Amino acid sequence: TFRGMRIVKSKIKEYITRNRYETLNREELTRFFKPSDFKIFEDSAVVNQQEQKRRTQIIFKTLKFIFEHVYIPILTSFFYITEGYSNYKIFYYPLKTWTYFTNKHFEKFLENFSETSVPQNHMIKPRCIPKENGFRVVVNKSKKDENGKSENLKLSNHHLIISEERKRNYGNSLLDYNEIFSKFLKYDFRNCYMIKFDIKGCFDNIPHAIFEEELKKFFRQEKYHVKKYSSITMKSGRIVTKKHITSLDGSKDSKNFPFGENHCKNEILFDHAFIDIKKKENLIKEIMDFITQNTLIIGKKKFIQMKGLPQGSILSPILCSIFFQYLDKNFFDKYIKKGRLFRYVDDFLIATPDISEIIAIFDNFAQVEQEGISLNFDKTEANFNFQYISSSKMKTDQPVNLDKKQDLTFCGIRISCEGAKLGCDYKRINFMGAFSSDKPGQAMRIKLIRFACKFFKTLYFHLQNIHRYQNIYIFWIQISRRMMSFLRKMPFINKKFVYSVLEMLDTSLMAFFIREHLIFDRNKIKAIKESAFADSGLTFFIEIKSDNKI
Incomplete structure (x- = not known):
């Protein structure tokens, strides 16, 4: 009908x-x-x-x-x-329109590639995904071949060895959030000029010859051992078996291995018979073969990469950091004396009380551009008017004013020059969550727990962080927004269940504070939570939706 x-x-x-x-x-x-x-x-x-x-x-x-x-x-x-660029958002493009724009983007992407007829062991077909200002080429190096192994799986031992070696030789690199936390709290950002920038197409512009020389300097040992072991433990009444892999010097076994905080006391460990021994020269050769023999298939043509690092590989980010250590030694460290350079892969943050150090870097950046490295000015942020920094400006004796209220975002963290004021860059967090039609309440509870864990980082709530109470407010605001995005899709709301989920999240937050020895005023936290629920409209929304008025 x-x-x-x-x-x-x-x-x-x-x-x-x-x-x-x-x-x-x-x-x-x-x-x-x-x-x-x-x-x-x-x-x-x-x-x-x-x-x-x-x-x-x-x-x-x-x-x-x-x-x-x-x-x-x-x-x-x-x-x-x-x-697309959003974790869950789906885009629909007419086929002719999509083909036209992706072909144009592939032409630009293949500037560092050369057409070849020689088949390689791994030839992968790239694809494009839309992003806010164009397209991004994505290469899936985790796709398994006919033997059931992917390129990333074959390089897992190499990644482990480089990760272990990098811990002893990381320079200005930041390894993870724990490293960012320890470095940021030790540095005094008060009255500092700060500028954050990244490198345009950093993976695509790294010269192979220079990188190979840096790789030879990076590995200090002549031989590396990779051993495997497994662990058995009880979790929620079930036996859980995990496989682990670690880089050792060959003389140790699992009993002598220094396990981290995640190691359980009731965990049984046992060694595997597997051990992979790699000599330094063989390790370098295998890594360079992986870089220089990277081949993509587009249509019926094959293209081999002549410059840069392969996209989609587990090795590329950590290899990129090795190359930028070369830039640190030969360029940045020459000009930064009073300040500090922080770098996470291709994201750079310079904090210094002397503006002339930043000016010197930008005035002499042509030295770096000779290596094919260029800045992405669209993503540059500063707490001063950096557009007019040049030698001519210094000659006119015009002051560069510092904006103390301007926060910078670096690796998802907001930084202020008013002191140790570190907050979460919640604008980067995606609020579009996949809604489960089957058992939507339980799915919402699980997804909110995973979402909350993104905020459970010590640097947001440390005693030295003067922004810590505001971070608690932001945490509950984002939880409220996330929850309402799920509740709008539900046919009805069980008010008692919703409040039990919020109570569970509150318990998890307090347990995190106790575990990390963080001291807060409980009454103040309760008032902040209620204020966040009121400001976000969650309380009003639950009351109306539960009465089936909307």
């Missing part, structure tokens, strides 16, 4: 607007339909319960068939459907 077709159109629209991993369940698919919408059930005779159940089953199977074999094939025939 005409009414039935209107409902189907609304279902198609609802399906298209769903996020990644979301679909329509049986209840959502058959909602608002009745047997009289189908001509085969136009008889007005009263039917018994069994016949009504049979008709409902026929309606569901009919709608499922129409979606699976008619509407979805039509979508995939005329549109290219892909995820």
Whole structure:
């Protein structure tokens, strides 16, 4: 019937607007339909319960068939459907439009590649995903070959060895959030000029010859051993077995290995017979072969990379840091004397009380550009007017004013020159969550726990961080926004269950404070939480939605 077709159109629209991993369940698919919408059930005779159940089953199977074999094939025939810069958002592009723009982007991406006819062991087909200001080429190096092994899996031992070696020789590099936390709290950012910038296409512009020389200097040992061991422990009444891999000098076994804080006291450890011994020269050769033999397939043509590091590899970020240590020694460290350079892969942060150090770096950056490295000015941030920094400005004796209220974002952390004021860059956190049609309440609870764990970092709530109470407020604001995005899609709300989820998150936050020995005023935390719920509108939203008024 005409009414039935209107409902189907609304279902198609609802399906298209769903996020990644979301679909329509049986209840959502058959909602608002009745047997009289189908001509085969136009008889007005009263039917018994069994016949009504049979008709409902026929309606569901009919709608499922129409979606699976008619509407979805039509979508995939005329549109290219892909995820984008958002974790869950789905984009639909007409096929001709998508092909035109991706071909243009591939032409630019292949500037550092050369066409070849020689087949390599791993040849991968890249793809594009949309981002806010264009497209990004994505290469899946974790895709398994016919032998069931991926390129990233084959390079796992190399990654482990480099990671262990880098801990002893990391220079200005920041290894992880713990390293960022320890470095940031030791440095006094008060009254510092700060500028954050990154390198444009950093993976694509690294010269192979210079990198190979730096790689030879990086490895200090002549031989590396990689050993495997396993652990068995009890978790929630179940036996859990995990495989681990570690780089040792060959003389130690699992009993002598210094395990971290995650190691459980009731954990049983045992060694594997596997041990991989790599000599320094063989290790360097294998890494350089991986870089210089990177081959992509686009259409029917093969392209081999002549410059830069392969995209999508587990080795590329850590190899990129090795190359930038070369830039640190030969360029940045020459000009930064009073200040400090922080670097995480290709993200740079310079903090210094002397503005002339930053000016000297920008005035002489042409030395770095000779290596093919250029700045991405679109992503540059500073707490001063950096657009006018030049030698001519210094000659005019015009002061460079410091904006103490301007915060910078670096690796998801907001930094202020007013002291140890570190906060989470919540603008970068994605609030579009995949909604589960099956058991939506339990799915919401699990997803909120995972979301909350992103905030559970000591540097946000440390006693030296004067921004720590505001970070608690931001935490509950983001939890409220995330929860409302889930609740809007639910057909009804169990108010008692929702408040139990919030109570569980509050307990998890307090347990984190106790575990990390962080001292807070509980009454103040409670007031901050209630204020966040009121400001976000969560309390009002739950009350109205639970009464079925919206």
